[in-house]
Amino acid sequence: MHRTRSACFALVIAIAFACLPPASAAAPLCAAVPPPEPAAYAAHIREVNRALGIPPDYAARHDLRLQPEARDLVPVPRDVYGRKVEMVAPAAAALKRMFAAAARDGIKLETVSGFRSVAYQTHLVRLKLKRGMSIEQALKINAVPGYSEHQTGCAIDLTTPGVPAADGSFANSRAFTWLQQHGASYGFSLSFPPGNPYGYEYEPWHWRYTAGTATAANPR
Numbered sequence: 001m002h003r004t005r006s007a008c009f010a011l012v013i014a015i016a017f018a019c020l021p022p023a024s025a026a027a028p029l030c031a032a033v034p035p036p037e038p039a040a041y042a043a044h045i046r047e048v049n050r051a052l053g054i055p056p057d058y059a060a061r062h063d064l065r066l067q068p069e070a071r072d073l074v075p076v077p078r079d080v081y082g083r084k085v086e087m088v089a090p091a092a093a094a095l096k097r098m099f100a101a102a103a104r105d106g107i108k109l110e111t112v113s114g115f116r117s118v119a120y121q122t123h124l125v126r127l128k129l130k131r132g133m134s135i136e137q138a139l140k141i142n143a144v145p146g147y148s149e150h151q152t153g154c155a156i157d158l159t160t161p162g163v164p165a166a167d168g169s170f171a172n173s174r175a176f177t178w179l180q181q182h183g184a185s186y187g188f189s190l191s192f193p194p195g196n197p198y199g200y201e202y203e204p205w206h207w208r209y210t211a212g213t214a215t216a217a218n219p220r
């Protein structure tokens with residue numbers, strides 16, 4: 001009896017292991033829920049934010065999730081000033097398809113900002129503080145370092161001719177209307193709508209690619 005029970009137990013363990021993904025299988029890039037980050041990374045981010053004077057409970061209070069920092073990046077169309085813009089490969093491929101589809105509909109989409117490192121994000125917040133902003137004001141405009149979607153390489157700020165970069169008037173453009181109608185077909189969604197719970201201002205220009213969410217089986 002004891003031996004039978006042991007055999008069953010061993011079988012259950014074997015089945016459980018067989019059903020687990022192999023250890024090498026990493027979560028896809030741009031997953032809806034990013035995998036937990038190593039403790040050392042979390043500690044580094046806490047230190048970066050402490051140095052900026054960000055309250056230690058700020059992220060938790062605003063329901064912000066620690067974001068991975070992308071390593072392997074590929075170029076996407078250069079920004080409106082001709083500067084290099086990068087994203088991770090699956091997001092870049094989806095963006096390319098989306099730009100082409102928009103162009104076929106007579107809409108010109110342009111990039112403003114793609115991947116930004118934790119260090120660069122820290123620099124942006126520090127600049128705001130140097131100009132006399134409070135940390136609370138700065139964090140309505142720039143994400144908390146470690147928590148920015150831009151550091152994942154999955155998010156992109158977009159504009160269209162005639163609209164200044166990262167400007168609220170983008171919401172009134174034909175390009176924005178097109179994105180609202182078609183962005184999801186390519187896996188892109190608006191991260192910060194009006195009244196978002198994260199404490200950020202409405203950002204009609206900021207779109208994030210999420211793996212596996214493209215609604216069109218064969219996006220144009």
Ligand SMILES: [Zn+2]
Nearest residue numbers: 150156157206
């Ligand atoms: Zn953005």
